[in-house]
Each structure stands twice: as structure tokens, then as C-alpha cells.
Amino acid sequence: MAFSVDWLRNAGYEVVVGECMDGSGITAGPAERRAAELTAMLCDPEIRCVVPPWGGETAIDLVDLLDWDALAEAEPTWLVGFSDMSTVLLPITTRLGWATMHGDNLADTPYEPPAGLLPWIELASGPGPHVQRDSGLIATYTRFTEDVRAVQWRAVGEGTWRLHGADSLNARGRLIGGCIETVTNLAGTPFGDVAAFGRQHAEDGLIVYLEAAEDEAATICRNLHALRLAGWFEHATAILIGRTNAADNPNMTQEQAVLDALGRLELPIVFDVEIGHVPPHLPLVNGAMATVTINANVRQIAQELR
Structure with a gap:
């Protein structure tokens, strides 16, 4: 975690680390607390992208606890990740119309992509193609x-x-x-x-x-x-x-x-x-x-x- 966060900071990004970071259980905290923190991050205009440490488990416990009304009023913010994060990425796109990224989690972000592939940060930085x-x-x-x-x-x-x-x-x-x-x-x-x-x-x-x-x-x-x-x-x-x-x-x-x-x-x-x-x-x-x-x-x- 520390290496990946430092890697982003060395690349010029400001990084905020969330409070729900307990790695002792199957999730990083109670569902209500995690949903509130994710909602707050996605609604914060100072935060432009939210990336989980890695894929995780049982993110399905979040989908009906997110504040969808608040999210609908917020400016779209990138949510990036894969594996169990798909459970959250999918409804953010289908319900809100936001673009979400099926890409590397934080722990994988420092890895250099091979020829032909792009880092997720590049896709998130402009409209393309x-x-x-x-x-x-x-x-x-x-x-x-x-x-x-x-x-x-x-x-x-x-x-x-x-x-x-x-x-x-x-x-x-x-x-x-x-x-x-x-x-x-x-x-x-x-x-x-x-x-x-x-x-x-x-x-x-x-x-x-x-x-x-x-x-x-x-x-x-x-x-x-x-x-x-x-x-x-x-x-x-x-x-x-x-x-x-x-x-x-x-x-x-x-x-x-x-x-x-x-x-x-x-x-x-x-x-x-x-x-x-x-x-x-x-x-x-x-x-x-x-x-x-x-x-x-x-x-x-x-x-x-x-």
C-alpha cells in the first residue's frame, strides 16, 4: 500500500487515504461505514478518482447503501478497479450514466503495461480515442x-x-x-x-x-x-x-x-x-x-x- 501510494505521489498526484483500511477481516469495515465513505469520496469535488487497494470481497453489501440521490447530484468522479469491484462499477454506470473503469487496482497501478496496452491513468486523463x-x-x-x-x-x-x-x-x-x-x-x-x-x-x-x-x-x-x-x-x-x-x-x-x-x-x-x-x-x-x-x-x- 505504502509503495503504491508513494508511486502515485511521485507521479504528481495528491493522494487521500480513506479511513476504512482495516485488513483483518473479509472487508475493511462495516458495510454502512464503507458505503458512507465511498459516497463521500465520489461526491467530493476535490477527489477526481477513487481506487481500491485491490479487488476485495462482498462489495455487493454496498450497492443498496450508497446514497444514490447524492451521487445523482454530484459531478461524475472516476471509480477504478476490477474483480469484486465490478459489483460497484456496473451500477454506477448503468444507474447514473457515469463512466467507470475496469482497470488495475491500486496494488497493480505501478506495473508498467507491455507494448500495445495503456495504463488506466491515461484512459482517465482524456476522452480519447x-x-x-x-x-x-x-x-x-x-x-x-x-x-x-x-x-x-x-x-x-x-x-x-x-x-x-x-x-x-x-x-x-x-x-x-x-x-x-x-x-x-x-x-x-x-x-x-x-x-x-x-x-x-x-x-x-x-x-x-x-x-x-x-x-x-x-x-x-x-x-x-x-x-x-x-x-x-x-x-x-x-x-x-x-x-x-x-x-x-x-x-x-x-x-x-x-x-x-x-x-x-x-x-x-x-x-x-x-x-x-x-x-x-x-x-x-x-x-x-x-x-x-x-x-x-x-x-x-x-x-x-x-
Whole structure:
């Protein structure tokens, strides 16, 4: 934490550290206290971005405790993170219309992105278009116990985006999505009404992105069916699936889980995008207009805030 905060300060940013920082339990404090602090930060005009230390657990306990009326009156503020933070990022975008960032948490922010990818700070600093390309890199973290000051991803292999359902792709739409295991719990509630968000932006269409953190393939398959039944893909032009180390089921791979649930939609699906729990990370902006292009020579996504 100290290294990451100092890294931001050395980069020229003023950093305010919240009061809810107790790391002894599954969360950093009671839900009511965390919700009040997050609401206050997002409503504070002096704070331009809120970033969690890391993904966390059970952020779903916050969504009905946030002061949505106060947030609706506030100037939009960036909220950045991934993993369990998807549970909060998604409704901030679908309910308020704010752009939110599915990008590195604080602990990952000092890491240098490989060629082709951009740091989340760059996307948050201007409207774009921000163009990112397939990095070809599969990496892993350096454990805090090994080197708390690590800023380079450790390469463990090579990979590339793979397109299913088409020979090439030029899809356009507003981005929305997150971590499968967390956002599935919002489907069918007022905090995960992506179907309504799709209707609101029907003229633009949606590009839905999803990534599996750790659940095995059969569970991911059930979750994806639930999102399909909740209407998440009714206005989708394409689906992006993040690279994952989550376990296969003895009778179903992670890719088969996706195809079982979403293949019947007859939408182009891009597998192995750097948007999940396998680093490096390609930051995506919920609500941004995006164009995904894949052909023999190009694998890229361009995002623009408008």
C-alpha cells in the first residue's frame, strides 16, 4: 500500500487515504461505514478518482447503501478497479450514466503495461480515442512477500485474442461488463439491469465484456446462462471474454462453458482478451463507445468517451 501510494505521489498526484483500511477481516469495515465513505469520496469535488487497494470481497453489501440521490447530484468522479469491484462499477454506470473503469487496482497501478496496452491513468486523463492492441503476453504477479516494489509483469507465456463465430470483426457499441462471479449476483436487481441499459443505448449497441476469476467451468456456465436470461445481450454487437486461469470442469472447459451459454446468441465472441485476473491488464471503460477490430493484421480496441 505504502509503495503504491508513494508511486502515485511521485507521479504528481495528491493522494487521500480513506479511513476504512482495516485488513483483518473479509472487508475493511462495516458495510454502512464503507458505503458512507465511498459516497463521500465520489461526491467530493476535490477527489477526481477513487481506487481500491485491490479487488476485495462482498462489495455487493454496498450497492443498496450508497446514497444514490447524492451521487445523482454530484459531478461524475472516476471509480477504478476490477474483480469484486465490478459489483460497484456496473451500477454506477448503468444507474447514473457515469463512466467507470475496469482497470488495475491500486496494488497493480505501478506495473508498467507491455507494448500495445495503456495504463488506466491515461484512459482517465482524456476522452480519447484510446487505442489498445493485443499484447501477446501472458504474465503473472510478483508476490508482495518477494518484492513489494515490483513494477514489471513476469512473463509466463504468449497468447493472442481468438475470434469465434466470424472470420473478421468490426464491432461497435458501448462497453459494459465485469467479473462474472460478482456481476451475476446483480442480474435481475435494480443494480444490474443491463437489459435496460441496452435499451437506453439501443442505437449505439453494446459490447459486453466478461471474465472468470476462479469458479470452475460448470459454475461459470450457469452464471452466463443467468446473464443471458436477464437480457444482458439483447443489444450486444459482440462479446469479449477475458483470459482466465479458472479451473475446467472434468466434462467442460471454460471456453465450452462460454459457448454453451452464449453460443446460441450467434454473436461474435473474442476469447483471451487481457481483461481478467491473468495479467497484464487492458483497461476498459464502462459506458465508453468502443470499436473492436480483428482481421488478419489487426487485433485492437479503440475507446472514446462521448
